[in-house]
Amino acid sequence: MTPEAAAIFEQCNCLAVRQAARHLTQFYDQFLASSGLRTTQFSILAKLRGYGPLSINALAKELVMDRTTLGRNMLPLEREGLIEIASSATDRRTKELRLTEAGVERLRAAAPGWIDAQSRFEQAFGRKRSSALRALLGEVVASEM
Amino acid sequence: MTPEAAAIFEQCNCLAVRQAARHLTQFYDQFLASSGLRTTQFSILAKLRGYGPLSINALAKELVMDRTTLGRNMLPLEREGLIEIASSATDRRTKELRLTEAGVERLRAAAPGWIDAQSRFEQAFGRKRSSALRALLGEVVASEM
DNA sequence: TTGACATAGGTGTATATGCTCCTATATTAA
DNA sequence: TTAATATAGGAGCATATACACCTATGTCAA
Secondary structure, eight states: OOHHHHGGGGGOHHHHHHHHHHHHHHHHHHHHGGGTOOHHHHHHHHHHHHHOSEEHHHHHHHHTOOHHHHHHHHHHHHHTTSEEEEEOSSOTTOEEEEEOHHHHHHHHHHHHHHHHHHHHHHHHHOHHHHHHHHHHHHHHHHOOO | OOHHHHGGGGGOHHHHHHHHHHHHHHHHHHHHGGGTOOHHHHHHHHHHHHHOSEEHHHHHHHTTOOHHHHHHHHHHHHHTTSEEEEEOSSOTTOEEEEEOHHHHHHHHHHHHHHHHHHHHHHHHHOHHHHHHHHHHHHHHHHOOO
16 A cells, blocks of 8 residues: 555545544533533433433434443433433333433533533634534434445 | 523534544444454554654644543554554654554555445535535634634 | 753543443234 | 244443643753
């Protein structure tokens, strides 16, 4: 393989998305740090706040995350009392993830940091371009390959 | 916080990028699996192939990755003999990461899988849109906030 | 020369990610 | 009813990620 052939890997869509994810995650995490939440944890709490109680599978699908990953990501949140994990009454296989009052409060406390990060990014990157980027990324997730 | 207020988190740029990264990583990883490489490892080898020997700091910057992350990501590759880690002759603080012959060979073996993944994605998502997406993501990485 | 500062990298710790293989429970067809 | 199958979730394993704090080495000015 020549260096020229290696250069086509610079076009890798996967690498481009991962690099941007690392970059943005570090940025957003800075603004969430004072709340004691990471971006992933913030996302989980926010989804539960918006959707109400969900099963692990349902929430994982909502977050485009492997269910085993979500299962593990729950543990620090449960340990801190931000969510509760209860067995479903109608299906004993299913566990219901529910935001606690402390979880709602923590999400509220973290919101200003998120707004700050989001605003600064959109200030720098542009509101419309941010919106266009999110739309493209949504189509990536939805794309059938 | 009302559910309506929680809904603005749906606009999170960070979450959108992370979700797409998870989705694409799983997709590309499937096609690389037979080579025994993950996408991150493939990226590392490809960069070293294109740039020649690099220090940990230089390669980490190139990959938009924390240097401590890269330091740990090196270990499986070194263990398998795909890269060599040698001290620099001129600066004893610096370590030079170098692709071995086995590393070149492994990269060559993984290339068809990457091409397949890349082609299928661009077939589904569109060549021009893929290119536009990569450009946007590049600007995300470059954006000063 | 030497002391202050900058740079390269490692370690400890914690979370994030997902595959493979596993059990428990539910559903459905024979 | 029962056997096959599908679904929900957990455990083991390995890699990925990055912050805080650390040591070693290099640089540069007083």
